[in-house]
Amino acid sequence: xxxxxxIAQRIAKEVKNGQYINLGIGIPTLVANYIPDELEVVLxxxxxxxGIGPFPTEDKIDPDLINAGKQTITMVKGSVLFNSAxxxxxxxxxxxxxxxxxxxxxxxxxxxxxxxxxxxMVKGMGGAMDLVASAENIIVAxxxxxxxxxxxxxxxxxxxxxxxxxxxxxVTDLAVLEVSPKGGFVLKERAPGVSVEEIQGKxxxxxxxxxxxxxxxx
Amino acid sequence: MINKTVKDAKEAVADIPSGAFLMxxxxxxSGIPENCISALLERDIKDLTIVSNNAGVDDFGIGLLLKKxxxxxxxxxxxxxxxxxxxxxxxxELEVDLIPQGTLAERVRAGGAGIPAFFTPxxxxxxxxxxxxIREFDGKLYLMERWxxxxxxxxxxxxxxxxxxxxxKGTARNFNPMMAAAGKICIAEVEELVPAGELxxxxxxxxxxxxxxxxxxxxxxxxxxxxxxxxxxx
Numbered sequence: 001x002x003x004x005x006x007i008a009q010r011i012a013k014e015v016k017n018g019q020y021i022n023l024g025i026g027i028p029t030l031v032a033n034y035i036p037d038e039l040e041v042v043l044x045x046x047x048x049x050x051g052i053g054p055f056p057t058e059d060k061i062d063p064d065l066i067n068a069g070k071q072t073i074t075m076v077k078g079s080v081l082f083n084s085a086x087x088x089x090x091x092x093x094x095x096x097x098x099x100x101x102x103x104x105x106x107x108x109x110x111x112x113x114x115x116x117x118x119x120x121m122v123k124g125m126g127g128a129m130d131l132v133a134s135a136e137n138i139i140v141a142x143x144x145x146x147x148x149x150x151x152x153x154x155x156x157x158x159x160x161x162x163x164x165x166x167x168x169x170x171v172t173d174l175a176v177l178e179v180s181p182k183g184g185f186v187l188k189e190r191a192p193g194v195s196v197e198e199i200q201g202k203x204x205x206x207x208x209x210x211x212x213x214x215x216x217x218x
Numbered sequence: 219m220i221n222k223t224v225k226d227a228k229e230a231v232a233d234i235p236s237g238a239f240l241m242x243x244x245x246x247x248s249g250i251p252e253n254c255i256s257a258l259l260e261r262d263i264k265d266l267t268i269v270s271n272n273a274g275v276d277d278f279g280i281g282l283l284l285k286k287x288x289x290x291x292x293x294x295x296x297x298x299x300x301x302x303x304x305x306x307x308x309x310x311e312l313e314v315d316l317i318p319q320g321t322l323a324e325r326v327r328a329g330g331a332g333i334p335a336f337f338t339p340x341x342x343x344x345x346x347x348x349x350x351x352i353r354e355f356d357g358k359l360y361l362m363e364r365w366x367x368x369x370x371x372x373x374x375x376x377x378x379x380x381x382x383x384x385x386x387k388g389t390a391r392n393f394n395p396m397m398a399a400a401g402k403i404c405i406a407e408v409e410e411l412v413p414a415g416e417l418x419x420x421x422x423x424x425x426x427x428x429x430x431x432x433x434x435x436x437x438x439x440x441x442x443x444x445x446x447x448x449x450x451x452x
Contacts, residue, residue, distance in 0.1 A: 088320030123298030
């Protein structure tokens with residue numbers, strides 16, 4: 001089983017040179033730590049910044065410079081600032097190449113649910129619905145099962161949907177899977193020491209297993 | 219040039235009535251109109267509707283207006299940082315409309331730009347689409363969203379001039395420029411107010427035509443929600 005850091009590390013291998021990327025809150029934020037230095041990529045923050053840098057040192061904290069998680073940040077060389085309408089024009093207009101975000105559930109046709117649990121206080125969807133409706137490539141980072149052991153890879157989402165037919169790839173603590181255009185989770189890689197049978201047992205939606213499934217390499 | 223200057227926040231918000239439809243700039247606590255919020259707290263008004271991406275925290279920003287029960291309805295994209303908000307919502311004292319963040323930004327932009335409706339892919343297939351017109355363009359589904367316009371918009375900028383031209387700093391810009399344009403009366407508070415002609419016209423973000431009142435604010439707290447630091451390299 002992978003730790004959260006290892007999930008982030010594995011997702012970082014999906015990043016390609018020259019991409020503009022939006023990272024969601026949680027595990028996706030950790031991906032930034034594992035993107036190889038030789039790749040030139042730009043991180044977008046939907047509150048109005050292209051070129052997110054590392055957290056500031058104590059003497060460089062600026063309350064006027066935060067990310068979408070409201071954390072204090074810095075800017076890298078070549079950064080640019082803009083307003084929220086411009087920011088979502090970039091997102092909806094398809095200019096952001098890759099969106100990485102967390103999820104509570106993903107269905108076998110690529111629907112995602114990650115904003116609302118009935119009976120619990122609803123905090124809002126923030127920018128998630130705009131992001132999943134628009135990005136050309138969406139990767140989900142999540143645990144394979146919920147804390148009570150229920151599969152989060154389902155035939156159909158049971159929670160309120162954030163977006164339909166949008167998830168392309170999922171990296172969990174157990175596996176790397178792609179969503180087939182015809183429906184179903186195509187198993188691509190196993191976490192070290194995890195068997196196909198275990199993944200099968202923990203995937204409620206249709207799992208497609210073709211040939212030998214390799215272990216992830218770090 | 220037209221002089222838009224008012225004395226202070228108190229004068230700027232003096233005629234906002236109960237039941238007013240307001241917009242307030244800011245993302246989290248960054249770029250919020252701190253002085254106007256403080257001045258509103260001194261007014262005996264209620265039943266406000268406020269369009270703002272977030273709803274402040276318990277003891278700062280819009281949270282202060284909530285605590286005084288001055289707000290009837292919030293129109294926001296994310297409201298998760300405020301326990302008093304949650305209490306009022308669950309008890310039915312407060313209404314909330316949750317809107318995808320990009321849709322919120324575009325609805326406000328459309329309001330200022332005179333576009334009554336537009337189509338967006340955000341929310342198709344979700345409960346956000348309920349009751350809205352869905353249309354297919356070039357093989358993809360979109361839903362229709364309406365503009366948002368306000369009686370008063372309260373924005374915060376870094377620098378401004380007496381004509382109402384505004385320059386923002388960092389990510390404190392966020393919703394402020396669109397809200398300036400979408401308010402029938404836009405009240406701008408700035409950290410530094412200069413005479414018209416002193417700002418470089420090439421660097422102005424919001425043209426003064428959108429701003430009706432401007433004043434230099436004071437005692438900005440600029441509270442930080444998530445203070446995240448990295449260790450200095452030794």
